[in-house]
Amino acid sequence: MLAYTVRRLFMLIPVLVGMSIITFGIVHMIPGDPAQTIAGEKATPQRVEEIRKELGLDEPLYIQYGSYAKGLLQGDLGKSMTTKRPIGEEIGPFLAATAELVFAAMFIAVFFGVNLGILSSWRQNSWFDYSAMMIALIGVSIPVFWLGLMEQWLFAQTLDWLPSNGRLDPRIQMEPITYFYVIDTILYGDTEVLWDAVKHLILPAVALATVPMAIIARITRSSMLEVMRSDYIRTARAKGLSEFWVVYKHTLKNASIPVLTVIGLQLGTLLGGAVLTETIFSWPGVGRYLYTAIGERDYTVVQSGILIVATIFVIINLIVDLIYAWIDPRIQYGKK
Amino acid sequence: MFWGVPMGQSILDISTLELHFFTEKGVIKAIDGVDLKVGEGEIVGLVGESGCGKSVTSLAVMGLIPTPPGKIVGGSIRFSGQEITHWTNKQMRKIRGKDISMIFQEPMTSLNPLFTIGDQLVExxxxxxxxxKKEAQSLSLAILEKVGIKRVGILKQYPHQLSGGMRQRVMIAMAMVLEPRLLIADEPTTALDVTIQAQILDLMRSLNREFGTSILLITHDLGVVAEMCDRIVVMYAGQVVEEADGRKLFKNPSHPYTQGLLKSIPKLDENQKRLYSIPGQVPHPLNMPQGCRFAPRCEYVMETCWNKKPDLYEIEQEHLSRCWLHQGKEAIENGKGDADTT
Incomplete structure (x- = not known):
């Protein structure tokens, strides 16, 4: 298991190199001249040329990549072209904001998705099953932006139960520590602010959770149904185990592998792709950060940002793979 | 009508059990009036082709028939004198695995692959x-030794680390660890090599002697039955067609189906060109013959067989057969005659 983990970590290297080349290449193929953008439309050609030189954009692509890669190896993600600040420093709080939102959403999605799936499979073809799967189908089909707007209209505007956007009430001043506001408020021991942070988290988290929840519920259901037909489940029943143990111990563990795969994929996707939700709820996350950077043709931010998001995605999937081996002793990676 | 086991001493008493599956295509009468008794300490063989209802009978005893679509619509199952036919799942759970336990055909898939042997036994x-947990573990080791597994660290091993024969031994250990009064073995040796088969059968017989556990052995293999069983019950298409003690059945099979089964055992000492097989096929459960269910395949079929259902008839002491051949002319004329209308 340890050897496998180490080997998988080594195998990350070519993947990361490949990703850095691809992001670098794609970003440089985007039409538009960043030097022109930075200089402004009314700038003289000389000024544009100066900026181009300053940023190293006049060099051939492979030299540009070389210096970029060299920086990456030293842990330097480069500087933003627009703000001139180091990207590594700048992106941190945005990543934390996204991570907080995504973890909250995934918690909701996994908890409700898995349990809905289990109950549906356990009561297959009952009215509960039908309505749960109907909800799941609607969940997959609802566009996130529409759901987000409806939530704001109902819970924020009409009922005034929850705030409609942002991470905290603007009147609250807080010096962030981890940039996970829920954790920060706990560290400060301020329950009132904690409650405010949680309230701000609910609507976007629910909007973001809907699609993954629906997918997880459907996968859990079908996977559970398949396992429930197997012989060892009959053995478990023949032992006199209660239905709860049969379902939650014997069936769920066996059914969990496809579910984990989906959870891993969704988690990775959401970490980089929560742009819509972040925009609707004015959530200062990494999706919006990158979206803004693309609009400003901030090459360095876009390529490093995409690289970070992609790396997180790859690492999450590696973790999922390792969990497989931990769950199923038959999976002996690499042993032939 | 019954014999062999005096009343009050039978551990399992199934009488005129009817179990139907209500499917979209129609009602499948999987078990149609089955009578079966297993005495204290007795080994009874239940024989028949696949799909004749023998496994369904055993699952009905365990209360493991999925409802819906399956439902017991008539008759009764009594376990050590108690009527358990309509017990709730909760009530059944108390005796499942403790008083009645079961082992299955496929040792390869009958153990949960993600839990250790120890975990599954202790559970x-x-x-x-x-x-x-400690006591349960030492109990587990003791029973594993009794079924012939003395491996060090067996409790920490996973099913995929054991061979098929070993897994079936683990299944037997799991079934026997609480010393149940009845063990239902559903084709316990079918999936195993011949040499392992004999070992497993020996093991079951010695456990039967040691614990006095009654065994209901379900199989399609007459060789296994001949070796093991005190009494043999032959099923065909959801009904018992013949019942006798082992010797009588092999010496003097009276139902044409049983005769066919015996004839289809390959014999070494005879110079057979081809193996015998019973002509025709098992009738489709949705389309049962109106009279005797074996009539379409029977070489002695008569007029009566097509439209009158035969009853189980005592042709000699301790020997029952469901066939018009053995019943007098009178019986045929006064027979039930209420042809199966479904």
Whole structure:
């Protein structure tokens, strides 16, 4: 298991190199001249040329990549072209904001998705099953932006139960520590602010959770149904185990592998792709950060940002793979 | 009508059990009036082709028939004198694995692949018995030794690390660990090599002697039955067609189906060109013959067989057969005659 983990970590290297080349290449193929953008439309050609030189954009692509890669190896993600600040420093709080939102959403999605799936499979073809799967189908089909707007209209505007956007009430001043506001408020021991942070988290988290929840519920259901037909489940029943143990111990563990795969994929996707939700709820996350950077043709931010998001995605999937081996002793990676 | 086992001593008493599956295509009468008794300490063989209802009968005893679509619509199952036919799942759970236990055909898939042998055995013990994990583990090791597994660290091993024969031994250990009064073995040796088969059968017989556990052995293999069983019950298409003690059945099979089964055992001493097989096929459960269910395949079929259902008839002491051949002319004329209308 340890050897496998180490080997998988080594195998990350070519993947990361490949990703850095691809992001670098794609970003440089985007039409538009960043030097022109930075200089402004009314700038003289000389000024544009100066900026181009300053940023190293006049060099051939492979030299540009070389210096970029060299920086990456030293842990330097480069500087933003627009703000001139180091990207590594700048992106941190945005990543934390996204991570907080995504973890909250995934918690909701996994908890409700898995349990809905289990109950549906356990009561297959009952009215509960039908309505749960109907909800799941609607969940997959609802566009996130529409759901987000409806939530704001109902819970924020009409009922005034929850705030409609942002991470905290603007009147609250807080010096962030981890940039996970829920954790920060706990560290400060301020329950009132904690409650405010949680309230701000609910609507976007629910909007973001809907699609993954629906997918997880459907996968859990079908996977559970398949396992429930197997012989060892009959053995478990023949032992006199209660239905709860049969379902939650014997069936769920066996059914969990496809579910984990989906959870891993969704988690990775959401970490980089929560742009819509972040925009609707004015959530200062990494999706919006990158979206803004693309609009400003901030090459360095876009390529490093995409690289970070992609790396997180790859690492999450590696973790999922390792969990497989931990769950199923038959999976002996690499042993032939 | 019954014999062999005096009343009150039978551990399992199934009488005129009817179990139907209500499917979209129609009602499948999987079990149609089955009578079966297993005495204290007795080994009874239940024989028949696949799909004749023998496994369904055993699952009905365990209360493991999925409802819906399956439902017991008539008759009764009594376990050590208690009527258990309409017990709730909760009530059944108390005796499942403790008083009645079961082993299955496929040892390869009958153990949960993600839990250790120890975990699965300890679980089987602690469902019914209040004891510490340590006690359950030592109990597990003791029973594993009894079924012939003395491997060090066996409790920490996973099913995929054991061979098929070993897994079936683990299944037997799991079934026997609480010393049940009845063990239902559903084709326990079918999936195993011949040499392992004999070992497993020996093991079951010695456990039967040691614990006095009654065994209901379900199989399609007459060789297995001949070796093991005190009494043999032959089923065909959801009905019992013949019942006798082992010797009588092999010496003097009276139902044409049983005769066919015996004839289809390959014999070494005879110079057979081809193996015998019973002509025709098992009738489709949705389209049962109106009279005798074996009539379409029977070489002695008569007029009566097509429209009158035969009853189980005592042709000699301790020997029952469901066939018009053995019943007098009178019986045929006064026979039920209420042809099966479904």
């Amino acid at each position: 089987a013990i602690r469902v019914h018995k209040k004891c510490s």
